[in-house]
Amino acid sequence: MYDVVIIGGGITGCSIARELSRYHLKVCVLEKEADLCCGTSKANSAIVHAGYDAKPGTLKAKLNVEGNVMYSRVCKELAVPFKRVGSVVVAFSEEEVADLKVLYERGLKNGVSEISIVNQEELRALEPNISTQAVAALYTKTAGIVCPFTLTIATAENAYTNGVNFFFNAEVKEVRVLAAHNGRFGFLLKTRVGSFESKYIVNAAGLYADLINQKIGGEPFSLIPRKGEYCIFDKDQGYLAKTVIFQVPTKMGKGILVSPTIDGNLLIGPTAQNIEDKQDTTTTEQGIQEIITGAKKSVPSFAMQKTITSFAGLRSVPNTEDFIISADKRVKGLVHAAGIESPGLTSVPAIAKMVREILEEEGLRCKRKRNFHPYRQPIIRFSELSPEKQRRLVRQNPNYGRVICRCETITEGEIIEAIQRPLGARDLDGVKRRTRAGMGRCQGGFCGPRVIEILARELKIPLNQVTKCGRASYALDGKTKDSGLEEKGGWQ
Amino acid sequence: MVGYDIVVIGSGPAGLAAAASAYKEGVKSILIIERDRELGGILQQCIHNGFGLFYFTQDLTGPEYATRFIEKVKENGISYKLNTMVLDITSERKIIAINKEEGLLEIQAKAVILAMGCRERTRGSINISGTRPAGIFTAGMAQRFVNMEGYMPGKEVVILGSGDIGLIMARRLTLEGANVKMVLELLPYSSGLTRNIVQCLQDYNIPLYFNHTITKIYGRDRVTGISFAEVDIKDKRPIAETEKEVACDTLLLAVGLIPENELSKKAGIEIDPITNGPVVNDRMETSVEGIFASGNVVHVHDLVDNVSKESEVAGRNAAKYVLSHKKFPSIKVKTVAGHGVLYVVPQIIHPQKMEEEITLYLRVKDIFKDQRLMITIGTEQNPKPIHSIKRLIMAPGEMQSINLKREQILKGIHVNDAAGIDTGLKLTVYIEAKGERKDE
Structure with missing residues (x-):
């Protein structure tokens, strides 16, 4: 009980x-x-x-x-x-500046500390890549x-x-x-x-x-599912936002934001669309277009060809x-x-x-x-250690000397740890969320086969039982025609 | 810290050929660093034939082609490290690498040759709508599973992209018993080699739809199907009325390759925004002195034969750089992609120090039939023609190459005292506008 x-x-x-x-x-x-x-x-x-x-x-x-x-x-x-990078709500017109004042007052009432309205110049100092159309912003230091x-x-x-x-x-x-x-x-x-x-x-x-x-x-x-679509960009675009950049909110939410992620990527989104299906996390062409247009309004200079991936999430709106x-x-x-x-x-x-x-x-x-x-x-993040610590770690455990994910520099040691620790990873997405292997610009193109191999080995299951995200999301089908030979004892 | 005269990063066709040619030129202290478990790079998973027709005038498989170079490397006793990842390169040619046995390595090189190749574009980078299930592979990843791990990606397959890897995989999966339902191509033509369209699709009755793309992916666990539609030829946007669904459990993406230059950027090397590779000169040297580059890291090739050839230039010149530090000045000529041409590699030529002959590699922007490639040299205002070649067909999918002799280039310029200075001289390659020339 x-x-x-x-x-x-x-x-x-x-x-x-x-x-x-x-x-x-x-x-x-x-x-x-x-x-x-x-x-x-x-x-x-x-x-x-x-x-x-x-x-x-x-x-x-x-x-x-x-x-x-x-x-x-x-x-x-x-x-x-966790980083308190701060946030700005950007106004693009005098009317929107009035909205900022409402938000400012509300912030004070809610007990938000370190909140202020900054002018265009101050905003540009905070966000050098902000649109020239931005006239002022509500700045809070405590957002993260x-x-x-x-x-x-x-x-x-x-x-x-x-x-x-x-x-x-x-x-x-x-x-x-x-x-x-x-x-x-x-x-x-x-x-x-x-x-x-x-x-x-x-x-x-x-x-x-x-x-x-x-x-x-x-x-x-x-609860109504409200879909939000996002795009995430290569780390070389991360510099474009220093704080979380919002626009003046509407009835449907906080609008399209442009934000750095804690790992250094650039995130744009979300859309806000009420839907029926609680499983519908599909991205749509219109949705992606909407967030690109929306994000460009705040930060015009991100490069679309630097998109790593797009995804959709569902908010549960009561x-x-x-x-x-x-x-x-x-x-x-x-x-x-x-x-x-x-x-x-x-x-x-x-x-x-x-x-x-x-x-x-x-x-x-x-x-x-x-x-x-x-x-x-x-989980040890090998790439964030000092060279001295890296050296010591590989000596103790050579698995840290094998880089599996080249984009994020994730080693075999980290992946094994992610699988073996309590409530450890059981599938590709699990490894990805715990270590970032596969989350980089090549999206698992290089590390995918290697992570499948490590999962199979550590979990003691055949390669084709490895899944992307549990259930029946098998990453691979059966063996190829010729590899039947291996099962009969391999090449003699 | 250990030292080598030349460190080659990557042991695919580019790295192997560069190392072998540097050795031949007289440098013995060479180290090749390879991140995979064996030498040869992607060639090892390309078990189909068609390699070496030009370089060896023989029809070889990928592993056979690689073996020829690997044997040369081994015969010469060139050092190599497998399962070793390079983490960093500085502009002073200090390399940080790592492997299981030796841990973190610091290596000082007199010259570096970048031969990291390229990676595949992914679903994310082209923003295909829909769900995110298992069963979506880049074509090269699927190739590795089938040819090296012995596993099938799936049974009912749709392929997006008619580049060479897409075409090769259509055949490969068919031979392994999968049902390849169709190959879709956004453009009105294939970016793959004609021989592959014939031998990989037509021979197996696999339909190829031009001006088509995938509009949606379905499935929660595995892919269950896709929607595809014809695109407007001009803006490439799908035409809604033409949208159809097809059931499949696997989607292969062969939607382009990107030179892998994260390390190059760390070394501060200038990258060409069109090729996505380092800006190189006629000796395949990058903007950072002593760092050379060749193969797909510079620009994506269609034929490995060209990679080998280009890499020999890099290897030879890296060796020369190490052996004699004599610097003699030369005029700098920039190559320019003119009408109909997407890019030209190398981007810089030093006519007075170049080798006897160089090969210019270029891609055209569209299909051109029975037209001339023109080459001029001179200032913007005063370009002089130095060479022209008629080509029966030029397509974006088939890289063009032009050999130029040093005298041809020198003839076109006044060698004055402006040596070493950017004189604004340009070597332009363009496609002659139709009707401009009537003879022949």
Whole structure:
């Protein structure tokens, strides 16, 4: 019997898991995919917002500002790269300057620190490549950039180290509310990988949180998938944005942004389109055109032929217009952390804390662990070490002497570590998200075959059982005609 | 830190030929650095024939072609390191490399020859819409799986791009039992060799659709299909009414090659925005003294024979550079791609120090039938014709080469005291506008 079952292995579920792992509790996370960070958490703007966007008084406003402050510590503990590069909201006309003032006032009300309006000259000093049409900007120093994969995986790893169990390919098929008697309550959750009994459920199922809620019989809410398409560019374009460059927001969101990524690439996007299908992460020609046009308005000089890839993510937009973080009114023991759209990534450290407090209010006894270990050792990034350390490392472990991904200079040692560490990579995308192998300009053209080989070897599976992202996403088909010889004992 | 006279980066056809020719020229202290497990580069996965028709006047497979050079390297006792990745090169020719056995290596070279080849353009760089499932391969990656690892990328295949690798893979996968449904080409012509269109597609009844592209990819786990459409000839945009779907489990992309110059950039070498390779002179020396380059790292070739030839120039001149540091001045002539020509390599010629003869390599921008390639030399205002050649057919997919003798070039210029200075002299290669000349 678990104290808490968390449904969803995205950044929200993993952050809640880590928060609960500070206490004497039996906790597990059920993730329907083969790895962590496979939904909304993997495809977003990767930005830690300052907090001037949300309406004062909303959960979004409160948790954004709180979460932003908590980021420095969280990322330090988890050894996740995080930079407060600042952000600018660019105005292209006097009317838009008026909008900046509204945002500025809102920022002050929300408690955002280090916020100011800068003129054209100051803006150009901050962003030398900004369009000459830009007239002013709202500048906040506290906005930052982070890698959402690294953060989610690091958070989960740390939760795991502190005793949380994780189950993958564990889509929740059925939830039975066990009869409440003697003031006790509980749930039975059925998945392909087994059944789980739990006193409490935290619903952090991302886009599917409304469907999970429906299964359990909670008070209804609905989530609309809102698609956002992005393009990511070669690192040689990274210099074009120093801060996160926004435009004045519209009803549909914060508009098209141009941003450096924590790894030095340039990111543009997203579109904002409400759709029906919760799986539709297709990119479209119109979408890509829209973000190119939009991004060029802010920074005209990026080179399209330097695109590394394009992708789409789905935000889970709640019909309530605010995060849904509360104990369910109908089902005792069910707590929602749903509708975590932007500024969700920023808010998660604060969301996790809030969910724990709600669980306590609902009767969960949280007794602090003495031996909670907040720190996580990162996967060694060979290319970031000093030559002296590199030398020593290869001597200790020669696998660090074999470069597998030439674009990002990722060694075999790093890939093996990514596979072998707790909650390790099981597929190509898993290796990519943990090490960046395959994330560079050649998109795995060089390292792909080598990573498949290493995965097969380390996981002790045949090459053609290696997948891109779990399920049936096999990277290869069967053997070629002639290689049947090998199976009969090879060449004599 | 260890030292070598010449360090060659890459052991594909370019690196091997450059090393062999440097050795022949008299330099014995040579090191080849190769990142893969054997010498030969991409040739080792090109198990089809058609290599060496010009260079050896024999029809060889890729590995056979490579072996000829590998044997030469081994006979001469030229050093090489396998499974070794170069991480950095400085403009002072200091190289940082790494492998499992020796760890981090620091190597000082008197001359460096860059022979890193090229990489394939990917799905991302051409922004194909749709999902991002497994089953999308660049053609070269698929070739490695089939020919070196013994695995099939899939069964029902669509290929985008009719460049040589795309064509070769259409045949290869067919021979291995896959069903290659079609090859799509955005342009109105193939950028591959004619012989490959015949021998790889027509012989197997694989349809090739010109002016077509892929508009969407379907499938969540593996590719389940694609949409394709005809494109407007002018703006290359898909025509919506012509869009069709086809089921497949594999998509191969043969959509172009990009010279791999990340290391060159680290050394501060000037890159030509058209070729995406280093700007080189007639001796295949880059803008950084003592660093030479040849093969696909300079510009993408269609025939390995030309790579070998070009690399011999690089190897020979790197050796000369090492053996005699004598500097004698020469006028600098820039080569210019004129009407109908996309680029010319080398970009710079020093007529007074060039070898007896040089080969200019160039690509044309469109298909030209029965036209003349004209070469002039002189100032912008006063170009003098020095050579012209009639070609029956010139296509962007088939690289053109022109041999020029030193006297031909010298005849066209006044050798004055302006030596060493950029005199604004240009050697222009262009396609004669039709009707300009009526004789012949």
